[in-house]
Amino acid sequence: MAVALSSIGEDVTLIIRAEKLADYPHTLAAETPSGAITVPAKTAVRVSGPADVLWISTKTYHLEDALAVVEAMPRIVVPLLNGVDHIAVLRARFGQDRVVPATIAVEADRSAEGHFIQRSVVRLGVASSGEAVLRDTLEKLRSLGWTCHFVANEATLLWTKLCFLEPFALATSASGKNLGEILADREWKDRFESAIHEACAVAAKEGAEVDGSKGAAAFVNYPSTMRASMAKDLAAGRKPELDGIAGPVLRGGEKHGVPTPTTCDLVEKIEEKERAKRSPARQL
Numbered sequence: 001m002a003v004a005l006s007s008i009g010e011d012v013t014l015i016i017r018a019e020k021l022a023d024y025p026h027t028l029a030a031e032t033p034s035g036a037i038t039v040p041a042k043t044a045v046r047v048s049g050p051a052d053v054l055w056i057s058t059k060t061y062h063l064e065d066a067l068a069v070v071e072a073m074p075r076i077v078v079p080l081l082n083g084v085d086h087i088a089v090l091r092a093r094f095g096q097d098r099v100v101p102a103t104i105a106v107e108a109d110r111s112a113e114g115h116f117i118q119r120s121v122v123r124l125g126v127a128s129s130g131e132a133v134l135r136d137t138l139e140k141l142r143s144l145g146w147t148c149h150f151v152a153n154e155a156t157l158l159w160t161k162l163c164f165l166e167p168f169a170l171a172t173s174a175s176g177k178n179l180g181e182i183l184a185d186r187e188w189k190d191r192f193e194s195a196i197h198e199a200c201a202v203a204a205k206e207g208a209e210v211d212g213s214k215g216a217a218a219f220v221n222y223p224s225t226m227r228a229s230m231a232k233d234l235a236a237g238r239k240p241e242l243d244g245i246a247g248p249v250l251r252g253g254e255k256h257g258v259p260t261p262t263t264c265d266l267v268e269k270i271e272e273k274e275r276a277k278r279s280p281a282r283q284l
Helices: 002-007 060-067 086-094 128-142 154-175 179-184 186-205 215-219 229-235 242-256 261-278
Strands: 027-032 035-040 053-056 076-079 102-105 108-112 115-118 123-127 147-151
Touching: 002 027, 002 035, 002 128, 053 128, 060 086, 060 242, 076 086, 076 128, 102 154, 123 128, 123 154, 128 147, 147 154, 154 179, 154 186, 154 229, 154 242, 154 261, 179 186, 179 215, 186 215, 186 242, 186 261, 229 261, 242 261
Parallel strands: 027 115, 053 076, 123 147
Antiparallel strands: 027 035, 102 123, 108 115
């Protein structure tokens, strides 16, 4: 996000952890489908001055730590976190009208500090409440090949992404398979389909207008090698965003009386994998 915004002429300061500041590179770079982008890196460890927009793009479980370094009140706050629960947390901190929900969908990897590989088109959705401030910014991002749009219904905005991400993240993480392998495996494709329908059923109860009728068929045009970031984190021994991504579906299902057995099963399988990763190797 910082690379893209800097490349279109925005004045961007990247907030990083204090322990990384001394060794952080002086430039940011991204390899994108349309070419390489390199921009100067202006960094800081705290938000101490005025800003038009505070973009938050942490993992869900790092949100509280990130907010601890925000000392100044920005004009608007635009979170790009997965899930839905963070919106209430941010509005309790910054106020109802200052927080503009948003979602971003892209397959990308960080190959080194300050260097990123973008493997797919970026899809950015922003609540209509942010249009007055962000209209020009989104128009410029479209020049990079991004798909950008404003959405009036916040529940639809947030749950549309979650109904795509959550089943995909759970299926690729629990199975260890990529998208193509899941679609080619009858058992895993059925689980994937079931998780999609469960997420969409909960989303509808939450006031979102989502269409899950295509099920797994909605994914057939995506790269067959695609895996969710949760699956990549799990394979690398990093903490997965399990509660942030699956939690809203599980809690929403319980709240609204919507059965979510497949989601529960996939979460349990991922938790087992995570425990195995943390456990020391057995001595034979």
